[in-house]
Amino acid sequence: xxxxxxxxxxxxxxxxxxxxxxxxxxxxxxxxxxxxxxxxxxxxxxxxxxxxxxxxxxxxxxxxxxxxxxxxxxxxxxxxxxxxxxxxxxxxxxxxxxxxxxxxxxxxxxxxxxxxxxxxxxxxxxxxxxxxxxxxxxxxxxxxxxxxxxxxxxxxxxxxxxxxxxxxxxxxxxxxxxxxxxxxxxxxxxxxxxxxxxxxxxxxxxxxxxxxxxxxxxxxxxxxxxxxxxxxxxxxxxxxxxxxxxxxxxxxxxxxxxxxxxxxxxxxxxxxxx
Amino acid sequence: xxxxxxxxxxxxxxxxxxxxxxxxxxxxxxxxxxxxxxxxxxxxxxxxxxxxxxxxxxxxxxxxxxxxxxxxxxxxxxxxxxxxxxxxxxxxxxxxxxxxxxxxxxxxxxxxxxxxxxxxxxxxxxxxxxxxxxxxxxxxxxxxxxxxxxxxxxxxxxxxxxxxxxxxxxxxxxxxxxxxxxxxxxxxxxxxxxxxxxxxxxxxxxxxxxxxxxxxxxxxxxxxxxxxxxxxxxxxxxxxxxxxxxxxxxxxxxxxxxxxxxxxxxxxxxxxxxxxxxxxxxxxxxxxxxxxxxxxxxxxxxxxxxxxxxx
Numbered sequence: 001x002x003x004x005x006x007x008x009x010x011x012x013x014x015x016x017x018x019x020x021x022x023x024x025x026x027x028x029x030x031x032x033x034x035x036x037x038x039x040x041x042x043x044x045x046x047x048x049x050x051x052x053x054x055x056x057x058x059x060x061x062x063x064x065x066x067x068x069x070x071x072x073x074x075x076x077x078x079x080x081x082x083x084x085x086x087x088x089x090x091x092x093x094x095x096x097x098x099x100x101x102x103x104x105x106x107x108x109x110x111x112x113x114x115x116x117x118x119x120x121x122x123x124x125x126x127x128x129x130x131x132x133x134x135x136x137x138x139x140x141x142x143x144x145x146x147x148x149x150x151x152x153x154x155x156x157x158x159x160x161x162x163x164x165x166x167x168x169x170x171x172x173x174x175x176x177x178x179x180x181x182x183x184x185x186x187x188x189x190x191x192x193x194x195x196x197x198x199x200x201x202x203x204x205x206x207x208x209x210x211x212x213x214x215x216x217x218x219x220x221x222x223x224x225x226x227x228x229x230x231x232x233x234x235x236x237x238x239x240x241x242x243x244x245x246x247x248x249x250x251x252x253x254x255x256x257x258x259x260x261x262x263x264x265x266x267x268x269x270x271x272x273x274x
Numbered sequence: 275x276x277x278x279x280x281x282x283x284x285x286x287x288x289x290x291x292x293x294x295x296x297x298x299x300x301x302x303x304x305x306x307x308x309x310x311x312x313x314x315x316x317x318x319x320x321x322x323x324x325x326x327x328x329x330x331x332x333x334x335x336x337x338x339x340x341x342x343x344x345x346x347x348x349x350x351x352x353x354x355x356x357x358x359x360x361x362x363x364x365x366x367x368x369x370x371x372x373x374x375x376x377x378x379x380x381x382x383x384x385x386x387x388x389x390x391x392x393x394x395x396x397x398x399x400x401x402x403x404x405x406x407x408x409x410x411x412x413x414x415x416x417x418x419x420x421x422x423x424x425x426x427x428x429x430x431x432x433x434x435x436x437x438x439x440x441x442x443x444x445x446x447x448x449x450x451x452x453x454x455x456x457x458x459x460x461x462x463x464x465x466x467x468x469x470x471x472x473x474x475x476x477x478x479x480x481x482x483x484x485x486x487x488x489x490x491x492x493x494x495x496x497x498x499x500x501x502x503x504x505x506x507x508x509x510x511x512x513x514x515x516x517x518x519x520x521x522x523x524x525x526x527x528x529x530x531x532x533x534x535x536x537x538x539x540x541x542x543x544x545x546x547x548x549x550x551x552x553x554x555x556x557x558x559x560x561x562x563x564x565x566x567x568x569x570x571x572x573x574x575x576x577x578x579x580x581x582x583x584x585x
Contacts, residue, residue, distance in 0.1 A: 116292030119561040121523030124541065128557055131545030132304045208417040212527055215419050216542060231420055238427055245427065249420030256415025264411075 007269035014265015020258035025079070028074045037065035039072035039225050048241045058243035060234070065242060069225040070251045076226040077255070079220075080137070081207040085145035089199050091191060092152025093146070097183050099153065099193075100160025114150045122147065126209060128220040140210070140219050151202065152195050159191035193270045201265025204256040211252055227252050278576055293345055297557040298339050301550045310403065330554060342554070350504055351555030356547045361555035369559075371441065372536035375459070375529070376521050378452055380514060382460030383521075387467035392503070394468070395475035410465040415478040418458050418524060422531040425454045435484060439533035459524040470513045474506040482507075507577045515571025519564040 029035055037055075043063035051058040057066035083152040099110040110225065117125070129143035163169060172182045211228030213219035220226040222233070227248045234244035309325045310317070317325075326332045330341050345352045351361035394406040430438045442451045479486065479502055487497045514521075526538030533539070537556060544552035 026275065112288060112292065115289050116296055116561075119293055119519070119565050120296075120557060121519045121526070121560055121564060123523040123526045124300060124557060124560045127541065127545060128300055128553060132301060132550075132553070145371075156309060204415055208419075211417055212419050216530070216545075218545075228417075228419075231423065238423060239431055244429055245420070245423050249417060249424065252420065253412065253415045256417075257411055260411045267548045268564060 004269050007122070008265050011265040011268040013261040014269060016070055017265055018265075019256045020254065021262065024074055024255065024258070025078075028071050028078075031068065031071045035065060035071065037068040037069040039064060039069045040223065043076055047253040048237065048244075050241070051243050058241065060230075060243070060244050061237055064246055066230075069230060070227070073225040073227045073230060073248065074251065074255075075209055076224055077210060077228075077252070080140065080210045080226075081203055081255075083141060084148060084206050085199055085202050087141070088145050089152050089195065089202075093156045093188070095149060096153040096156025096158075096195075097191065100157040101164055101179065101183050101187065106217060107157070110153065115154055117147065117150050122205075123212070126213065127216065127218065131216075132214060135218045135221060137220055140213060144206070144209075148202065148206070149180030151198060155198055156191050156193050159194060160187055163187050163190050196270065197263055197267045200259050200266060201214060203259040204263075207252055207255050207259075228262065236270055249272035263269035275340065275576065277458050279573055282572055283461050286565060286569065293558055293561040293565070294343055295339070297554050297561070300334070301554050303575065304548070304550065332554055346555075346558060351558065352551035354544075354552045356544070356549040356552070361552050364552065365537065365555060365559050368535055368537050368540050371534060372522070372525055372529070372538065374448070375452055375456055375525050375534060375536060376518070378449070378456040379459035379463055379521055379525070383463030383467055384461065384510075384514075386464035389472060390464075391468045391471035391475060394472045395479070398472075398476055406468070410468050414465040416461075418462060419527050419531060421458050421461070422528060424453070425458065426531075429454060439531070452532075452534065453550050455525075455528040455534055458528050459521060462524060463514075463521055465518070466517055467510060467513060471506060471510050474509050475502060478502045478506050479526060508575070511578065512571055512575045515568055515575070518567040518571075522560060522564060 009018070041064065043059075046055075046059050046063040049055050049059040049063075055065050055067065055094050057070060059065055060069070095110055099107040125147050126143045129146060130139050133139035133142060160183075169186060171183065172186055177186075210219060211226070212229065214226050214228030217232075220229060222229055224246055230248035231245055234241070234248070238245050293511055302304050309322050309329070309331065311548075323332075333341070342352065350363065353359070354361055354364060357364060390406050390410070397403050424450045426438050429435045436454050437451055440451065442448050484497060484501055488494075488499045492500070525534075525536060527543060528534070529536045529538035532543045537559065540552065541556045541560075544556065
C-alpha cells in the first residue's frame with residue numbers, strides 16, 4: 001500500500017489529479033470560507049452580472065452567485081458519480097470473479113448476459129431505464145447499477161481466468177482452501193488492478209452522464225444546483241449571459257481531467273511493468 | 275472465409291434473442307398503466323379494458339413476448355401510440371439520418387486523430403506527445419451536451435457560421451448543417467481513436483518486418499507510409515467497430531440538442547411521451563445496429579488481415 005501511494009505521488013499525472021480533486025473537495029467543504037454567498041438565496045438586484053472580483057463566475061438570472069452554486073453542485077455530482085461507479089464496480093468484480101473462477105455454465109450464462117447488455121449503446125440504455133422508471137435520484141442509481149457493472153465483470157473475469165491457472169492458485173486448492181477464501185484473498189488482489197484503472201475513466205464519463213440525464217429532465221430535480229441542471233437552466237440566457245453556461249461545464253471538465261490524470265497515475269503505480 | 279462469416283452469424287442468434295428479451299423486460303417495469311396514460315384519466319373502465327385487449331396487454335407475459343417477437347420478425351416492431359404508425363416506418367425514416375451522422379462523426383474523428391496520433395507516436399515521450407495526450411484528456415473530459423451549447427453559442431450565434439439545428443436538402447447543405455453535431459461526437463471519438471492508434475503505431479514501429487523493410491533500403495517515409503501506417507490503420511478499423519456503440523450513443527444526445535430528426539431524437543421524444551412500443555422497438559434497433567456493425571467490422575478485419583481468419 002505504502003509503495004503504491006509513493007509511486008502514485010511520484011507520477012506527475014497522478015499527483016496532478018490528486019491535487020485537483022483535493023482542492024475541489026476542500027473548496028466544497030469550506031465553501032462558507034471561500035464564498036460569502038448562499039447558493040439558493042434570490043437577489044434580483046444582482047441578476048445576470050458578468051464575472052468580476054466579487055462574483056468570480058458571475059450571477060444567474062435570479063442573482064445567485066454561480067461560483068457558490070458550482071461548489072454546492074460538486075457535492076451532488078461527486079456523490080452521484082462515485083456511487084454510480086463504485087457500487088456497480090463491486091457487483092461487477094464479484095460477478096467477474098465467479099465467472100472466471102467457476103467457469104462452466106455460470107461463466108457462459110454471465111458472459112452471454114454481458115454480451116447482450118454490451119450491445120445497447122450506454123446512453124440508450126440509461127435514458128430508457130430512467131425514462132421508464134421516471135425521473136429522480138433513486139431511479140438514476142438503479143439505471144447505473146444495471147448498466148455499469150458489465151465492464152468490470154468482463155475485465156475481472158479475464159484476469160481471473162489467467163490467474164486461476166497460475167501455480168500458486170493451484171497450490172491453494174491442494175491445501176484445500178475454500179473457493180471464497182481463494183477468490184477473495186488470493187485472486188482478487190491481483191485481478192482488481194485493471195478494474196481500478198478502468199473505474200477512473202468510467203468516472204469521467206459518469207459525471208457527464210449524470211449531468212446529461214439532468215439535461216433531459218430525468219436526473220436530479222431542480223432547484224438542486226447539480227451541474228447538468230445549471231447548464232439546462234442557463235440555455236435561455238446563453239446569448240446574454242454565456243458565463244451561466246460556461247462555468248458549470250468547465251467544472252465537469254475539471255473533474256473529468258482530474259479523474260483521467262488520477263487514472264493515468266494509478267495505471268503507472270499499480271502496473272509498474274507497463 | 276464463408277465459414278467464418280457463417281460462424282459469426284450463428285453466434286449472433288442468441289445475442290439477438292437476448293436483445294429482444296431485455297428490451298421487452300425493460301418496459302415491463304414501467305410504473306403506472308400505459309393504457310391509462312395514453313387514454314387520459316377520464317376514460318371509462320370498459321374503454322380501458324378494450325384498449326388493453328387491443329394492445330394485447332391482457333395476455334400473460336410470455337404471450338406478450340411472443341407477439342413482440344413476431345412483430346420484430348415481421349419487421350413492424352409494433353405500433354406507435356403517439357404517431358399511430360408502425361414503429362418500423364418511424365425507424366426507417368430516421369435511420370439514414372442517424373447512420374449518416376454516425377459516419378460523418380467517425381470521419382471527423384479519424385481526420386482529427388490521425389495527424390495527432392502520428393505526431394505523438396513519432397515524438398513519443400517528448401513534449402509534443404505529452405501535450406497531445408493532455409489535449410485529448412481534456413477533450414474527453416468535456417461533456418458533449420455542454421460542448422453542443424458552447425459551439426452553438428460561438429459558431430452559430432456569435433460567428434453565424436452554422437445553423438443551430440435541423441436538416442436541409444441535398445448532400446452539401448446537410449454536410450454543412452450537420453457539421454456541429456458531427457463535430458461534437460467526432461471529438462470524443464477522436465480521443466478514443468488517437469489513444470489506440472498511437473499505441474499501435476509505436477508497437478508496429480518495433481515489428482521485425484519494419485526492420486526488414488528498412489534493411490531493404492526503403493526510405494524512412496516509405497517505410498512509415500507503406501508498412502507502419504497501413505498496418506496500424508487496419509487495427510484502427512476494429513477499434514472503431516468496437517466503439518460504434520459509443521458513437522451511436524453519442525448521437526442520441528446531440529440529435530436532441532441540434533434538432534436532428536434521427537433515431538436518438540425519436541427515442542427521447544418517445545420516452546417523454548411514454549410511447550412504449552416505440553421505445554421498445556428503438557432499443558432493439560439500436561442494439562441490432564451495434565451488433566451488425568460489429569459483425570461487419572469483424573468480416574472487414576478478416577478480409578484485411580488474413581491472420582484473423584484463423585481464429
